[in-house]
Amino acid sequence: MTDAQLEEIVFRGLRQIAPEADPTVLLPDENIRAALDVDSYDFLQFLIAISEETGVDIPEADYQKVFTLAGLFRYLSAALAKKPS
Amino acid sequence: MGEFRMPSLGADMEMGTLVEWMVKPGDRVSRGDIIAAVETQKGLFEVENYDNGVVQELLVQPGTEVPVGTVLATLSSEGMAPAAAPAVPGRTVAMPVPAAEPAVKPVPALSPPQPAVSAPKRLPISPSARKLAAELGVEIGAIPGTGPHGVIQRADVERAAQEKKAAVQAPPPPAAEKPAAVDYQSGMRQAIAAAMSRSNREIPHYYLETAIDMSAALSWLEGENLKRSIKDRILPAVFLLKAVARALAEVPELNGFWIDNRHQVQESVNIGFAISLRQGGLIAPAIHNVDLLSLDELMAATRDLISRTRSGHLRSSEMTDATTTVTNLGDLGVNTVYGVIYPPQVALIGFGRISERPWAENGMLGVRRAVTATLSADHRATDGHRGSLFLEALNRHLQDPENL
Numbered sequence: 001m002t003d004a005q006l007e008e009i010v011f012r013g014l015r016q017i018a019p020e021a022d023p024t025v026l027l028p029d030e031n032i033r034a035a036l037d038v039d040s041y042d043f044l045q046f047l048i049a050i051s052e053e054t055g056v057d058i059p060e061a062d063y064q065k066v067f068t069l070a071g072l073f074r075y076l077s078a079a080l081a082k083k084p085s
Numbered sequence: 086m087g088e089f090r091m092p093s094l095g096a097d098m099e100m101g102t103l104v105e106w107m108v109k110p111g112d113r114v115s116r117g118d119i120i121a122a123v124e125t126q127k128g129l130f131e132v133e134n135y136d137n138g139v140v141q142e143l144l145v146q147p148g149t150e151v152p153v154g155t156v157l158a159t160l161s162s163e164g165m166a167p168a169a170a171p172a173v174p175g176r177t178v179a180m181p182v183p184a185a186e187p188a189v190k191p192v193p194a195l196s197p198p199q200p201a202v203s204a205p206k207r208l209p210i211s212p213s214a215r216k217l218a219a220e221l222g223v224e225i226g227a228i229p230g231t232g233p234h235g236v237i238q239r240a241d242v243e244r245a246a247q248e249k250k251a252a253v254q255a256p257p258p259p260a261a262e263k264p265a266a267v268d269y270q271s272g273m274r275q276a277i278a279a280a281m282s283r284s285n286r287e288i289p290h291y292y293l294e295t296a297i298d299m300s301a302a303l304s305w306l307e308g309e310n311l312k313r314s315i316k317d318r319i320l321p322a323v324f325l326l327k328a329v330a331r332a333l334a335e336v337p338e339l340n341g342f343w344i345d346n347r348h349q350v351q352e353s354v355n356i357g358f359a360i361s362l363r364q365g366g367l368i369a370p371a372i373h374n375v376d377l378l379s380l381d382e383l384m385a386a387t388r389d390l391i392s393r394t395r396s397g398h399l400r401s402s403e404m405t406d407a408t409t410t411v412t413n414l415g416d417l418g419v420n421t422v423y424g425v426i427y428p429p430q431v432a433l434i435g436f437g438r439i440s441e442r443p444w445a446e447n448g449m450l451g452v453r454r455a456v457t458a459t460l461s462a463d464h465r466a467t468d469g470h471r472g473s474l475f476l477e478a479l480n481r482h483l484q485d486p487e488n489l
Contacts, residue, residue, distance in 0.1 A: 020363060037363070039416045040320055041391050051315050060310045060318060 094404035097280035126272035273366035357407030371407035
């Protein structure tokens with residue numbers, strides 16, 4: 001999976017939970033939930049969508065690592081690199 | 086013969102607009118079927134029928150705004166038992182009542198529509214797509230539907246709006262967009278203002294609060310979630326809901342209504358779950374029989390409710406059946422919430438953020454994850470002693486997570 005594909009999956013997921021917001025203006029280190037006003041249900045919904053599309057299951061203990069775009073991309077790339085393709 | 090009336094979808098509703106009929110004359114309908122879509126200041130709702138029978142006549146055309154209680158359609162009861170009692174006895178909700186005169190003959194199931202009504206031509210479109218089309222100023226007739234059976238969906242409307250915009254090449258956004266949003270906002274604010282003003286005018290509130298140690302509950306939940314795939318994980322908010330239902334079973338006086346100067350305790354525990362809307366405002370649809378649901382079922386029900394709230398597919402019963410309300414502001418930095426009771430309910434339970442706090446116990450000071458639970462209750466129905474028993478029971482259930 002290329003970085004561009006990953007980015008598209010993430011942005012599509014964000015548009016689903018916050019349709020009126022433009023996720024491309026998010027800063028890499030901005031807290032996604034705070035910036036887009038996303039509650040815990042919607043954030044879980046977002047992570048479920050990501051995991052369905054990428055096959056990466058993010059354990060609850062790792063949620064704090066994916067609160068920012070930079071953290072999320074880093075996490076997903078690392079997990080995908082480890083996966084046998 | 087029965088009548089299907091504009092329902093009251095909450096204490097704050099006076100008028101409703103019939104947006105769409107899901108049935109036509111001659112259709113057989115059962116109790117619980119969704120037969121119309123209605124729009125109120127709080128959004129779009131799917132209205133359920135309370136009778137078994139055959140639709141006889143549609144009296145109100147889509148797009149018409151009518152007061153609560155207006156007869157929208159007549160149903161023939163086909164020798165069925167008279168309309169069942171409204172789900173919530175004694176509520177001032179306008180429900181279909183069995184009409185006195187059986188003069189009109191039941192219409193056979195296959196009879197053509199009554200000419201007087203000239204059943205409106207129904208385009209297959211989801212209610213939320215119809216609403217979106219109105220907001221975006223898109224002609225519905227011109228949209229190709231891509232949903233099941235050619236149903237027009239939100240995505241189709243969005244695409245049509247994009248194409249229209251591109252074709253017109255008009256630099257300013259459609260003029261209709263802004264006023265629609267403003268109307269929605271002011272309508273929602275007015276609805277909330279009406280209900281909350283009534284609450285503060287009529288209900289003598291009392292407030293109690295207690296801090297609850299969440300260590301046991303959270304460790305148990307984390308252990309459970311570790312075993313589960315992301316789709317099946319349970320959020321702490323759902324855990325709190327379940328504990329509320331358990332505690333209400335012990336202190337049922339807080340689960341019910343105050344109507345006509347009378348305290349009406351309810352048997353079913355239907356918890357109104359406050360959901361803040363992205364467009365602004367708030368809605369508290371009911372999750373039915375929370376006391377009877379397992380944690381997994383409750384998690385699924387809550388997710389379903391939230392997604393239907395967002396997509397405009399809430400059902401009328403969800404707007405009328407709540408016997409108490411839970412508000413959870415734990416996602417924000419708030420520690421404590423003192424809620425305003427939603428009439429005619431008699432209690433509201435609030436939760437703040439779960440956070441680490443200094444905690445003194447058995448002569449030792451430590452750090453625990455804790456939450457502040459509050460109870461706003463109606464002093465006409467209960468006193469502080471009952472309220473304290475409730476918060477105590479809530480605490481006790483949260484210390485015993487395996488048995489929730």
